[in-house]
Amino acid sequence: MxxxxxxxxxxxxxxxxxxxxxxxxxxxxxxxxxxxxxxxxxxxxxxxxxxxxxxxxxxxxxxxxxxxxxxxxxxxxxxxxxxxxxxxxxxxxxxxxxxxxxxxxxxxxxxxxxxxxxxxxxxxxxxxxxxxxxxxxxxxxxxxxxxxxxxxxxxxxxxxxxxxxxxxxxMATPLDMLKTQLKLGHTVNEVTRAPLYGYLGGRGSEVIAAAWLVGGLILLKQRVITWHVPVAMLAALFAAALWFHVYDPDRYVAPWFHLATGGAMLGAFFIATDPVTGPTTPMGKLIFGAAIGLLVYLIRTFGGYPDGVAFAVLIMNMAVPLIDLYTQPRVIGHDSKKSDRS
Incomplete structure (x- = not known):
């Protein structure tokens, strides 16, 4: 049967x-x-x-x-x-x-x-x-x-x-306060001593981020989403934050702060994984997610807005057709070079 x-x-x-x-x-x-x-x-x-x-x-x-x-x-x-x-x-x-x-x-x-x-x-x-x-x-x-x-x-x-x-x-959000106080000349250590901050990120926000993470893992287990976009996005965000934090820890906050604060977890598992506005290929999803993570960090750190998930997602939505075009797997039995010559 x-x-x-x-x-x-x-x-x-x-x-x-x-x-x-x-x-x-x-x-x-x-x-x-x-x-x-x-x-x-x-x-x-x-x-x-x-x-x-x-x-x-x-x-x-x-x-x-x-x-x-x-x-x-x-x-x-x-x-x-x-x-x-x-x-x-x-x-x-x-x-x-x-x-x-x-x-x-x-x-x-x-x-x-x-x-x-x-x-x-x-x-x-x-x-x-x-x-x-x-x-x-x-x-x-x-x-x-x-x-x-x-x-x-x-x-x-x-x-x-x-x-x-x-x-x-x-009150101000943890990301907003961090950006404002850093511009005033305070160090990361001085800013994050405020009652607004917890162990990893904003007080309360870090727990909500953990809840989004658990919800995202449930979607992964249920095969509603695949791992490519969230892993690539969070890894790129973490790597970019780690690079700058090692370079100057007084000006750039630790990478786990970025994961536990703002819309990073919600964006990684529930927003960027939208199957309609995202790539269809595994490699395309990795590129898409990594680019979003990098853009989120750049907007948060150097841009005019405290968080950058929405802008990063919309920017990469425009790139999806191009990503899909160049990440399509090679068709078995098809000689691309021969096809090009013909």
């Missing part, structure tokens, strides 16, 4: 991605409060509404596409990349751009050139930089705490509870 394995459906794959994200979301709530749950809900509703509207305009049957989970994955990745206390209209606008423009104007799932979530994030970062910097302080560092209801009221109205100021619940 012969057994034929059925290919996994899009809905099954997206469901596994959403479940793998759950561990990081739980850690996020524990260390930074429940505001992220409001952002995730907003982004999910906006993504499903925009998906349904565009599908209706394009004459497609709506239900099967809404059930495949791709819109929800885009929404969650965007929400997890944004400050959880961002106003509601910012979350909706970024999600709408990701679904309508970055996804459907290219033909829908399977045809988009750019990662939709990262396209929406970069649009918001460039257009509304002040709103994209209101990151919540870790619960152990915040001078005030917001309940789920308080967070929802602030996101929808901009009003905080009586006696609570924005400075009491928000």
């Amino acid at each position: 012969t057994y034929v394995a059925q290919p996994a459906s899009v809905g099954m794959i997206m469901g596994k991605v959403l479940l793998a994200l759950g561990l990081g979301i739980a850690a996020y709530v524990i260390y930074f409060g429940p505001a992220i749950l409001v952002s995730l809900t907003l982004a999910s509703l906006a993504a499903l509404a925009c998906e349904a509207l565009v599908l209706r305009l394009r004459g497609y049957v709506i239900a099967p596409f809404l059930k495949d989970g791709s819109a929800l994955v885009t929404a969650w990745l965007l929400a997890l990349s944004m400050p959880p206390l961002a106003p509601w209209w910012l979350v909706v606008a970024g999600t709408a751009f990701a679904i309508v423009v970055a996804k459907h104007l290219y033909g829908g799932l399977g045809n988009n050139l750019f990662n939709p979530a990262m396209a929406g994030y970069v649009l918001l970062l460039v257009s509304f930089p002040s709103h994209m910097t209101q990151w919540p302080a870790a619960e152990m560092l915040a001078h005030a705490h917001l309940s789920l209801l308080d967070a929802a009221i602030y996101i929808f109205t901009g009003h905080l509870p009586a006696g609570v100021t924005l400075d009491a619940i928000t």
Whole structure:
């Protein structure tokens, strides 16, 4: 008797991605409060509404596409990349751009050139930089705490509870503070002594990074993704950081800091591994991931933005057709030189 394995459906794959994200979301709530749950809900509703509207305009049957989970994955990745206390209209606008423009104007799932979530994030970062910097302080560092209801009221109205100021619940991110303080002449050792930092990276952020890592390993075990992109990206980021850290440890932070802070782990396992906007060949995936890791380090260290995952992914999305062209394996029995002469 012969057994034929059925290919996994899009809905099954997206469901596994959403479940793998759950561990990081739980850690996020524990260390930074429940505001992220409001952002995730907003982004999910906006993504499903925009998906349904565009599908209706394009004459497609709506239900099967809404059930495949791709819109929800885009929404969650965007929400997890944004400050959880961002106003509601910012979350909706970024999600709408990701679904309508970055996804459907290219033909829908399977045809988009750019990662939709990262396209929406970069649009918001460039257009509304002040709103994209209101990151919540870790619960152990915040001078005030917001309940789920308080967070929802602030996101929808901009009003905080009586006696609570924005400075009491928000603070600079570890990467942002590091870059700012280094420019002021402080050393890495002096900067990372601040309460904002933990053992490996930002306090709380390092635990969330570990949760993304575990979620990514689950996806690897489930064969939802392959090892090539995340390993190449994290290895390149680590190697670049190690090179500069050995050269001047007072100016360049240790490599493990880059892995445990910011969007490195989320980007490596959940964003850069997008099969639609990434290469198809094993060698191409290695080149793609390594280039993203190197770009992330260069942007973080020498660029104008604290983190660079979104920009690095979008830049390399443009290079995917070229990477695929030059990394296709040689066809067995085909003499390329003879073919060229003919």
